[in-house]
Amino acid sequence: MAHTDQTDHTMRRVLRREIAGTIGLLADEHDFRAMRRYRSFTFHDHTVYLRQVESLLRARAAQGTHTTVALFDPEEYADFCTAAGLEADASASRARFTAELAAHGPTVPYEGQSLTDLLPALVDEAVRQATWEYTSTLLARLGNCATCGEDLGRAAFTRASGLLRRVLETAPPGSRHLVCSVSGHPEETLVSVLLVDEETTPHIDEAEALEFTSVLALGLATHSPGGLVMRISAPGGPDRIHGWSLRGYGLEPLTAAQVFDAYCTDVESGDLISPESNVDYCAPPDLGDDRLPPGHHH
DSSP states (O other): OHHHHHHHHHHHHHHHHHOOEEEEEOOSHHHHHHHTTSTTOOOOOHHHHHHHHHHHHHHHHHTTOOEEEEEOOHHHHHHHHHHHTOOSSSHHHHHHHHHHHHHHSOEEEOSSOOHHHHHHHHHHHHHHHHHHHHHHHHHHHTOBOTTTOOBHHHHHHHHHHHHHHHHHHHSOSSEEEEEEEEEOSTTOEEEEEEEEEESSSEEEOHHHHHHHHHHHHHHHHHTOOEEEEEEEEOTTSOEEEEEEEEETTEEEEOOHHHHHHHHTBOTTTOOBOOOOTTEEEOOOOOOOTTSOOSSOOO
8 A cells, every 4th residue: 555655646746747837927016016905815025926936936947847937917817807707815716817828828938047037028928919919909900901802901911921021031141130110199109029040040939920020010001100120140240230111011221321310319309329339220131022013002
């Protein structure tokens, strides 16, 4: 019997290593204070809470257990409990909400990094997903073209994907840092960043590319003011910065002088800013056969 119990214990320990887990993290002090209204949430100090979370993550990693981290939003949690008919002041309810985050929300895998490094990555992932969901909703609302009946959002996304592909194909060698910004309603600007690491072959994060393309597509579909900037870094030489403005249903290349002005002018005050050292402000590469043929375009 003792041998059987020991065997069962060993097997359960092995199985625990096979179970992936998700921790819902209260990243900032404001969210932490909001959760303190629940008696079952027993933490009283946010700094101590973060330290305990990091210790738990390290302990699970030492045991060979995979863990992802998700942002725990108290307002979303309260809405979830109301919709599901759950008691909000219960650890079991928090666990169910965290499981929902693991399935549908933004998460970041824990790979031994400190929370100082993990938190910004988690916030970036949350912003990226929120931006993608927002732009996807707006693109879906555009409906169909009154002239040809084509889905306007889908057509714009296809067009944006082609433009992005041409930008990357024609770019000089090096790691690329792309930023797309689109102005919408007053005081609303969507910004998306795409990093393309180039070692032996280019590597693109699919989630980043999806969000970036959707922002560009929204700018094209709505003919909103905006632009695309690409910074290329290669060993042994200065960084190169290229830029395009969103014009009509495409990208209009900026001259070297326009790129310089854009980078060396303070957006809020309009004052000149000293140019960076070891940086060349350049006209972008020719996108080749990217231009649309004459005829009907959205």
